[in-house]
Amino acid sequence: MSQAARISMRPLQSSVKDLFQQALRTAFPACQEEAKIVPANPKFGDYQCNNAMGLFKALGTNSGYANPTAVAQAIANALPKNDLLSKVDVSPQGFITAKLDQAWLSNQVSEIVGKEIAYGDSAAIKRVVVDFSSPNIAKEMHVGHLRSSILGETLCRLLEFCGHEVHRLNHVGDWGTQFGMLIEYMKEVNPGFMDGTGEIPDVSDLNAFYKAAKKRFDEDEEFKKKSQLNVVELQGGGVAARQAWQKICDVSRKSFDEIYTRLGVRALERGESYYNDMIAPLVEELKARGLCVESNGAMCIFCPKVDTVPLMAVKGDGGFGYDSTDLAAIYHRLFVMRADWLVYLTDLGQESHFFKIFDAAEQAGWHVPPITRVNHMGFGVVQGEDKKRFKTRSGETVKLSDLLDEAVFRAAEEIRNRVAQQTEAGQEAALTDEAAQKEAAEKLGIAAIRYFDMKQNRTSNYVFNYDKMLDPKGNSAVFLFYAYARIRAIQRKSGVDPSALNISDLRVDHPAERDLALKLLQFPDVIEAILDDLHLHRLCEYLWDLCNALTTFYTNCKVLGEEQQNSRLLLCEATRKVLKKSFDLLGFEPLERI
Numbered sequence: 001m002s003q004a005a006r007i008s009m010r011p012l013q014s015s016v017k018d019l020f021q022q023a024l025r026t027a028f029p030a031c032q033e034e035a036k037i038v039p040a041n042p043k044f045g046d047y048q049c050n051n052a053m054g055l056f057k058a059l060g061t062n063s064g065y066a067n068p069t070a071v072a073q074a075i076a077n078a079l080p081k082n083d084l085l086s087k088v089d090v091s092p093q094g095f096i097t098a099k100l101d102q103a104w105l106s107n108q109v110s111e112i113v114g115k116e117i118a119y120g121d122s123a124a125i126k127r128v129v130v131d132f133s134s135p136n137i138a139k140e141m142h143v144g145h146l147r148s149s150i151l152g153e154t155l156c157r158l159l160e161f162c163g164h165e166v167h168r169l170n171h172v173g174d175w176g177t178q179f180g181m182l183i184e185y186m187k188e189v190n191p192g193f194m195d196g197t198g199e200i201p202d203v204s205d206l207n208a209f210y211k212a213a214k215k216r217f218d219e220d221e222e223f224k225k226k227s228q229l230n231v232v233e234l235q236g237g238g239v240a241a242r243q244a245w246q247k248i249c250d251v252s253r254k255s256f257d258e259i260y261t262r263l264g265v266r267a268l269e270r271g272e273s274y275y276n277d278m279i280a281p282l283v284e285e286l287k288a289r290g291l292c293v294e295s296n297g298a299m300c301i302f303c304p305k306v307d308t309v310p311l312m313a314v315k316g317d318g319g320f321g322y323d324s325t326d327l328a329a330i331y332h333r334l335f336v337m338r339a340d341w342l343v344y345l346t347d348l349g350q351e352s353h354f355f356k357i358f359d360a361a362e363q364a365g366w367h368v369p370p371i372t373r374v375n376h377m378g379f380g381v382v383q384g385e386d387k388k389r390f391k392t393r394s395g396e397t398v399k400l401s402d403l404l405d406e407a408v409f410r411a412a413e414e415i416r417n418r419v420a421q422q423t424e425a426g427q428e429a430a431l432t433d434e435a436a437q438k439e440a441a442e443k444l445g446i447a448a449i450r451y452f453d454m455k456q457n458r459t460s461n462y463v464f465n466y467d468k469m470l471d472p473k474g475n476s477a478v479f480l481f482y483a484y485a486r487i488r489a490i491q492r493k494s495g496v497d498p499s500a501l502n503i504s505d506l507r508v509d510h511p512a513e514r515d516l517a518l519k520l521l522q523f524p525d526v527i528e529a530i531l532d533d534l535h536l537h538r539l540c541e542y543l544w545d546l547c548n549a550l551t552t553f554y555t556n557c558k559v560l561g562e563e564q565q566n567s568r569l570l571l572c573e574a575t576r577k578v579l580k581k582s583f584d585l586l587g588f589e590p591l592e593r594i
Contacts, residue, residue: 007111008120009524013037016047016098019079024051027078031055045089045097046518051075052094068094100518102508109517110503112574117581119162119527126340126373127165129333130156133260133267134346136173137252138182138206141259141400143390143464144347147379150450150587151458152345153265154536155377157585158527167268167337171329172256174249174271178210180231183244184223185213193247203255206248235276259400262446264587275328279320282328283313291363301327303359311356326357330374334366341373343534348378348459377534380461382453390464408445410466414478415440418594430485430593440591444470444481447588451477454586455540475544477588480579483547485594487576490559491569498573506570512556513571516549520578543582550575 020035033051040048052072056065065071072094079088086101132152135141141149152168159166186193186209193200201209216223233241253269260266283299286292292299292313300310311323333339344354354376361367367374384390390398415437422429431437452469456462472478491498508517519542526542529535559568583590 005115006118007115008118009112009521010120011525011528012100012521013039013047013525014528015084019082019084020049020051020075020096022080023075023078026080027074028055028059040097044091045087045099047098047100049075049096049098052096056094072096102514105514105517105521106506106508108521109508109574110506110570112520112577113498113501113506113570114503117523117577119524123531125163125165127167127338128159128341128343129167129169129337129339130159130343130345131169131171131329132156132343132345133265134171134173135252135256137249137271138178138203138210139252140203140207141256143382143398143400143403145400146382146403146449147347147453147458148345149260149263149265150453151377151379151536152267153263153587154450154454154539154585155343155345155534156266157587158530158536158539161581161585162527162531164341167339168266169333170267170269170271172252172269172271174245175273175276175325177228177231178214179234179245179248180229181213181217181223181227182206182210182248183230183234183241184227185209185216186244186248200247201251203252206251259404262404262442263450264446272325275325275332276320278328278332279313279324282331283324286313286364289364291360301356301360301363303356303363305359306355307352309356311360322353323357326353327360330357330361331364331366334361334372339372341375343375343377345377345379348380351376351378375534377458379458380456383461383463385463385465387461387463404446404449407449407466407469408441410470411445411448411478412437412441414470414472415444415594418472440594443589443591444478444594447477447481447583447586450587451480451540454536455544457537458535475540480543480547480583481591481594483550484576484579484583484590485592486554487550487572487579488592490572491576494560494565494569496566496569498569501566501570501573503570505566506574507564507567508571509564510557512549512553513568516546516553516571516575519546519549520574523578523582539582539585543579546575546578 017035017037020037024031024033024035033055036050038048038050040046049072052075053068056063056068056071059065059071065074069090069092072090076088076090076096079085083101083104085098086104087099089097091097130152132155133145133149135145156166156168189209189212190199190201213227217227218224230241234245283292286301287299292301294300295302295310297316298312299314300312302310311327312321313324313327315321315324330342333342346354358367358374358376361374362369382390392398415431419429419431419437431440448469452465453462455475468474469476470478472482508514523542526538529538553571557564557568559565559572562568580590
């Protein structure tokens with residue numbers, strides 16, 4: 001059974017919709033509306049077409065159709081011959097329910113077993129820029145960077161899975177007045193670092209230096225003047241200032257990379273400094289075109305579609321700020337990189353700002369919808385049990401590294417408890433080796449954090465809770481890992497290599513087999529929905545439903561030693577492959593044994 005071949009899974013609901021679209025055009029050639037297809041009540045079928053009632057009203061009583069039922073019957077009768085649907089019924093209210101063919105279901109699921117899973121997206125391949133994570137240089141990554149980093153990484157993986165050309169950009173805060181005061185402070189407290197003769201501090205030291213420098217800047221006028229001169233030297237390309245700035249960036253970058261490696265995040269660092277030289281000529285161009293105008297001493301772009309507060313391309317003191325940098329960035333991404341689609345991931349508090357950036361880009365002609373697409377993928381904040389921003393007991397922001405360490409520590413406890421239970425029950429314990437437990441705890445702990453975050457609707461705030469994220473019976477990564485490991489255990493006990501099975505042996509006869517098969521084939525529908533609204537929790541909801549369907553299957557359909565063993569082993573393998581592909585998209589690696 002070759003794994004080189006690919007199955008391009010197409011959204012199931014779209015396939016059903018295509019059939020009813022053809023039927024609508026055949027039965028009512030003048031009808032321009034799209035087929036309205038929704039999942040049906042499982043008692044009556046798999047999908048339901050809801051066009052008849054509205055179409056009957058539009059046609060009127062002189063159409064020759066007595067009621068919506070007659071219109072529905074005409075649509076049903078016009079369905080083209082196909083292998084997809086086995087039964088079509090019309091209700092007295094005019095709803096058309098359709099049931100998928102059992103043999104077609106079996107064949108489609110067997111294709112998953114025999115081939116590599118791919119997404120059959122009919123849309124053109126796009127060049128997509130995803131702007132995510134974006135921590136600040138000289139500051140430690142904290143819990144506030146969690147959502148942007150993992151949501152952005154998963155979105156990139158999903159877009160790549162769909163075949164798009166994805167550019168992952170990390171827009172770090174590496175430019176501005178704060179570097180002038182940090183350089184000045186470092187000259188005083190750690191001159192060896194500046195000239196290369198002293199020790200290199202870690203990022204926690206830089207964090208402390210930054211806080212101390214800010215205090216000096218606010219209180220000491222002489223320190224403030226020197227800091228401002230450092231900024232001038234830095235922006236002017238002064239060698240000493242640039243070298244000091246680069247060293248500070250290198251320390252932070254090393255710290256960021258350690259976090260990204262643990263989280264499985266990849267992104268090209270392209271910080272604020274990258275766009276600095278583009279800003280001035282860009283502002284001149286926008287002024288010449290009448291898009292950037294003077295207002296209270298600043299050069300502004302007004303975006304009345306969003307709100308009355310303008311973007312400041314140039315501040316009143318002649319300097320450049322966040323608005324300036326973000327204008328240059330969107331210009332570069334759309335006009336220079338020629339991106340078709342931009343996605344910015346930040347908290348919802350910045351939504352208005354980015355809507356104005358998008359509007360300004362449209363005014364300038366860089367963003368030309370629908371040829372180009374821009375999205376702000378905003379998200380809520382991570383909260384503590386008090387429903388306020390998640391902080392330590394002392395009121396400090398929680399370091400992201402500490403958050404990950406605690407999750408891994410608790411995952412290790414869960415694994416040790418599992419091993420103890422298996423040993424006590426006389427079962428074979430899967431992870432008795434300490435090194436294996438440590439490796440498994442890292443995978444499980446990181447997955448638990450990622451999944452717990454991504455299962456939330458991204459626009460909502462959520463309360464961070466270690467117990468819930470590691471609950472083996474709840475909607476957690478632990479539950480999903482157990483489901484995956486159980487499939488692997490069944491496959492080992494069978495002594496049969498799934499690749500040696502004949503995929504034509506797969507049959508979905510029992511209702512629990514059919515429900516599981518149907519859920520497997522709805523995987524691309526979930527991907528399609530995410531591409532539309534960028535709500536990644538849909539994939540987590542799907543996995544929860546899929547694993548529950550798998551549990552129901554186990555309960556009702558014994559796999560080993562039954563006449564249907566080969567068929568059910570094939571169904572298990574198809575489920576494992578969809579689970580594995582989903583895990584890959586979410587950014588974690590399952591455990592073969594747990």
